[in-house]
Amino acid sequence: MSLTDKVALVTGASRGIGRAIAQELGAQGATVAGTATTESGAASITEFFKENGIKGSGFCVDVSSTEAVDGLMAEITEQLGAAPLILVNNAGITRDNLLMRMKEDEWHSVINTNLNSMYRVCKAALKSMTRARWGRIINISSVVASSGNPGQSNYAASKAAVEGFSRSLAREIGSRGITVNAVAPGFIDTDMTRALNEKQIEALLSQIPLARFGKPEEIAKVAGFLASDAGGYITGETIQVNGGMYMA
């Protein structure tokens, strides 16, 4: 298996897309560190890994805190035997509101968790990747970064920023054998989209040529491809996985 002997860090791995990505990387042989914001979330990740025969464990860390992220790399190295050379920045939140009603807190919390965490986690992880002259960074964006979506100006701004960030970082560290890419899911069947009401779902489905929501595994396979040797010549790219709802 191509990722054997490598440690992968997946943020926001307790459910949804993050959990599916952790499972996929684990299936490719990686030892996986999955983060959650609560101790019970981290414990459920460890349990999930055990049930599915994946090496690694859950870690409780809030990626919106610099101190917490700084401590995480050392903790992973200590517990899993090596620093992560594969990083999947997946942790993300929504705080939807029309801009005219959006509170400062709704704006800042989304930017902090979805975007500022990239700065923190990538910076912390790069040291060992540059030393190893090998690394894979996969940042989870969203179709709304390109398409826009009413009520999601904060979320769309954070995700569009993630894509620009990924392109710049790809140029900075390409010479060290590190690729940086984004995956932009469309509407995927997770807790995040389960918050939508029936009317919203109906309206969305009419915009999706494949006429269904995606499955977390369908995002995980793309992330797994980018992490594997097969994806080694792709960098600075954003891969759209959206059932055709947005075509560039």
Next chain:
Amino acid sequence: MSSIEERVKKIVCEQLGVKEDDVKPSSSFVEDLGADSLDTVELVMALEEEFETEIPDEEAEKITTVQLAIDYINEHL
């Protein structure tokens, strides 16, 4: 324990992939040893690690040659 000069030279060789014979005190990392901006950042980080010190950005910018690196470490250790 080897001297500070030897330890600095060893790190320079490792980080920049150059031969020890090519590393002279007067060698400029960028002009003589072919370092790019990322190399110099990595070099400073490696020095920080080896000598367990923190080199502020404005100081790091001034460390452009092997001798300047040795001097900095001697002054700050």
